[in-house]
Amino acid sequence: MSKEPDLSYKSYLDLGTLLQAQKPLSPAHDEMMFVVLHQTYELWFKLILFELDRVQGVFGNPVVKDSDLRVVSASLSRITDILRLLVRQLDIMETMTPLDFLDFRHVFRSASGFQSMQFRQIEVRLGLQHDARVGYDGKSFENFLPAEDRDALHEVMKKTSLVDQVGNWLSRTPFVEMTGFSFWQSYRQAVMDMLENDRKAIGANTQMPDAAREMELNKLKGMQAQFDLLFGEGEGEPLPWRFDKPALQSALFINLYRDQPALQIPFKILSDLMDVDELMALWRYRHALMAQRMLGTKMGSGGSTGHDYLAATATKHRIFKDLFGISTFLIPRSKLPPLPPHVEASMGFKYWDKP
Amino acid sequence: MSKEPDLSYKSYLDLGTLLQAQKPLSPAHDEMMFVVLHQTYELWFKLILFELDRVQGVFGNPVVKDSDLRVVSASLSRITDILRLLVRQLDIMETMTPLDFLDFRHVFRSASGFQSMQFRQIEVRLGLQHDARVGYDGKSFENFLPAEDRDALHEVMKKTSLVDQVGNWLSRTPFVEMTGFSFWQSYRQAVMDMLENDRKAIGANTQMPDAAREMELNKLKGMQAQFDLLFGEGEGEPLPWRFDKPALQSALFINLYRDQPALQIPFKILSDLMDVDELMALWRYRHALMAQRMLGTKMGSGGSTGHDYLAATATKHRIFKDLFGISTFLIPRSKLPPLPPHVEASMGFKYWDKP
Amino acid sequence: MSKEPDLSYKSYLDLGTLLQAQKPLSPAHDEMMFVVLHQTYELWFKLILFELDRVQGVFGNPVVKDSDLRVVSASLSRITDILRLLVRQLDIMETMTPLDFLDFRHVFRSASGFQSMQFRQIEVRLGLQHDARVGYDGKSFENFLPAEDRDALHEVMKKTSLVDQVGNWLSRTPFVEMTGFSFWQSYRQAVMDMLENDRKAIGANTQMPDAAREMELNKLKGMQAQFDLLFGEGEGEPLPWRFDKPALQSALFINLYRDQPALQIPFKILSDLMDVDELMALWRYRHALMAQRMLGTKMGSGGSTGHDYLAATATKHRIFKDLFGISTFLIPRSKLPPLPPHVEASMGFKYWDKP
């Protein structure tokens, strides 16, 4: 059964190589932890990229098969579990005190986590746009990369990112428009009725103090403005979304009718993507707190201002923001237009037709 | 042995009362989770306040006894473990989808987590200052509280907060000035030598491009300015610290010489306090992400703008910031002035004197 | 809009009641933590039971609708997230030292966590059988309950448990037998071929030492015996499973062909159930470790022997064991009989038929 009888745990994992690759440059005790921790980060980044390959492979197909969606969800779940671990892993970094860090911080010179190519690739492949990036000492982070890395990254940028693939997939969702049914028209009517009723109710409430009434009406006006944008009444101004309208409509449809068999897995996938986005933000934020603890108001290695830069990326480097924005447009289930029977039927499984 | 033979698990925990106190106001399935989750938060808040009682009790003594420090550290560790749980607990909140939330969000009307008196007390007792608070719709959060709660909170504000108690305790630390030894003077000299050496090294490095040299010199200037503030050369301007200078000096001393037996527990306590601060920030930030997910860009209940407000509090409602700032002033151990033997000896245990 | 204008955060959560229900019986500091921690456990138990209501409601229907499966999975995921929190929560218990516990342990007298009726209900409703329970001082745990609790529990036992509901649901899965296709027959043939090939390969390997060959053949014999049981050749002896054979066959089918659209959610539900089982075991085991730490080899309150009893329940009080056992019968995908096209088609969505 075994042509290569000498496979061992050690050779399988290439431990001879792996466990020789820790080369602290100072005698400071905590540098070993620092090296090991960053190496494990990079190993997990490699796996995230590997899982993204599978996810992007499926979404890159002209038609996304239903039977491929389980592995998409499995890979995204794995990525979120990894990100949870990476957030958690900062606990170990924080077993180092600032004074211990000072013992070897000088060895880095201009080297910095900023230069992690795998992390940059994850950002780009998920869909972080070049122009949306927070500046770093007023410069693009690319200035801190060697030319070859910069070029490699530019190649990655040319490919369709996950967020755009997902947008395309959503745009193609059936059901939203079917013979004799326009989700968009029904939904819009429901929204307009809801806003109108709210307006009347406020007017009819004679006991409400004037100040409160004004506040309530202002809130309504704000909601109306957001819906107007969605329904295209505010035409002209650039829309604040990355997804196009058909994609937004589908995402909304999936959120509203998620219990339909054909939408259960798509709904789960949209949730998974929001988890990825949220966990990336959380990791950045914890990273910011850690930097503050280690460095106070000193400059980080690589010249960055540490905490402030990282905290800004947590807030601004969000990729699946449109999916979070969907919540703005949800309406209560009680106001939801019911699906026509033939639409609902089309979202079920064939086997029910069997006698 | 048992005069009251009827004590049972149920009566001990008053489960008859406790398990009747969940009163959802809608038929929406997820409201029960919402109620239970918030109730557990409030139970844990009660315990945090109870542990703060013990911590503040010790620090409220005119002399803080060494033998009382273990319980301080134990209570702070318990608080950090609770906070870690509370951060984690948001995972359960996120098992609710925005559409599920919409099913019962209307029942709250103006009620909001904003009104949690226990949470406000925790903030005030730790030391969050009224003026440092982020405004809420341009108003103080107090406007949203009933008069009696506002008054109760004002009473709490009158007491010395934990951060001020810790500042006082630090100011009184011995060792920093002892016969024949001034930590401050030695440390200042070490800093000045270090900066001077760095300046010379930059000047002597003829291979460094001009742009790089300028950047390095700018960095040095920035550090010099911060040290000048610390050493009081920038006199006149208000200092950017909450601690007074003796407290800062002690905190710095404890960080630098933490291995001395008498400083090991104080050092641990300072770390615990930073953990509390960091975990509060992290909880606020995760809360902000969750609000965005649930509400998109809708207003939160109680009129708040949700995500933005919460994210702002994460960054600005920091209480033990001065302790994080200490890292700015740490100098490498190799440059550290050695302690005179009699100072070092005074930080050891008596039993070593025994024959 | 507001008929009851006085709803506040405090009244909504009934905090007046909730925060008065902590009544430590001793002056020991740590008793408050002990009370709060157990109360939060009970609150979460209440929520688990509430989610089980929904899950069991769906499975209690004569036909389980596909559109109801999402909420089943949502409730099970929520339960697993709660269980993860409950495991984690033991960290807080362990901030108490054994000596601190001793300060108030005497107040319990015969009261014990053993008497948590909600926990007993969770066990019974999931499907823990009376006879499968580990004895407690040689007696059934019921002896330690008041008569009314015992009766209440007996009522719960009369209802169909979740594991049996799931078994029934699995037994009814279509696809396994369809016109012109018998999964069981194809699978059995595949297994037999696989075992036969393995046997030949071992025989043909002339380089294998005799001892190794014998070991390999023994392994094969063990596998053969397990498959014989499954295929019913060992008839007569009682089967070591709780599920009947049709249920086992379906579970196997779902595991093997999980990528088919109609099986993706059922597969997720089976995984969720295993997560529940695993997390219950993990909680019991951590509980056992904690008991050992607190009590050493002393008797626990209520007369139990603490660690050993709890560790035994971790291993023996497993409910969805049959689902774990399915792994025994999986065969490599390469040996898997392909599904006939009409069977595969029946597991897809109707909308693909649309022109």
Added chain:
Amino acid sequence: MSKEPDLSYKSYLDLGTLLQAQKPLSPAHDEMMFVVLHQTYELWFKLILFELDRVQGVFGNPVVKDSDLRVVSASLSRITDILRLLVRQLDIMETMTPLDFLDFRHVFRSASGFQSMQFRQIEVRLGLQHDARVGYDGKSFENFLPAEDRDALHEVMKKTSLVDQVGNWLSRTPFVEMTGFSFWQSYRQAVMDMLENDRKAIGANTQMPDAAREMELNKLKGMQAQFDLLFGEGEGEPLPWRFDKPALQSALFINLYRDQPALQIPFKILSDLMDVDELMALWRYRHALMAQRMLGTKMGSGGSTGHDYLAATATKHRIFKDLFGISTFLIPRSKLPPLPPHVEASMGFKYWDKP
């Protein structure tokens, strides 16, 4: 400032080597996760060993200096944080389904995690004894190691393990016996009084049913027997402890008087050691659950029976059991003999003597 201007993030972490060391042997998607996960385990094991070096270095000194205890505690805390991560990391393993595992399980042949030399070293260095190990298919695990690994491990076994170093350190603790004070004698008297009082109270309780009285008296007898062993009245039989009596006495002393300044850090260290032990057990137990999920009742790779073997090691491979056992001998603080003033004084800091 920079003689080697080309240090980059990539070269510092040797990423060129590290990220080439993943060599899955099959086309199965999940094998990459399997490789990465095990490699991160091995990196963390390396760090655990590195931290153990520091801990064992300090305890290997003829006199353990108080000023060295902080780093001991810091290293132990880091180890526990790593172990917590390793437990948590199994979540990622469980994103793999049994069927996915089957796709590449055959590539291992006889390779198995069993052969992880670093893990074996951790066990041995902590103090797991050869004879205490659970057999594996009835054989010592060494049979599965190549000769060179076996020899290397034997070398490690020859060195004093951490548990023995700690025992030696405890045996040397001062305070337990000081001029005019014998902790042992006072404690023993307190125990005997306590047991005698309990016996009388049971006798005097005329309302107690006979069965209950007998049970209470049996419990007392059990406690008496354990104390007899401790006090040496059961002489002759081998003691069930690894520590010798002076070490046990010191551990007890430290637990009982932990608030004394000189005992605060030693007490923390004993807690850290128990955390290490508990987390190792927890990791083994989760590993056992995972094995069951992946393999059902199949044999694990390497021929082990998986779940049962691993679950047995969780229970039996405990190293700091004696520290858990200390809880058996704690007595309520109210019964604790007070320390004579000169003993208490000797445990304080010198600086209090200053005028």
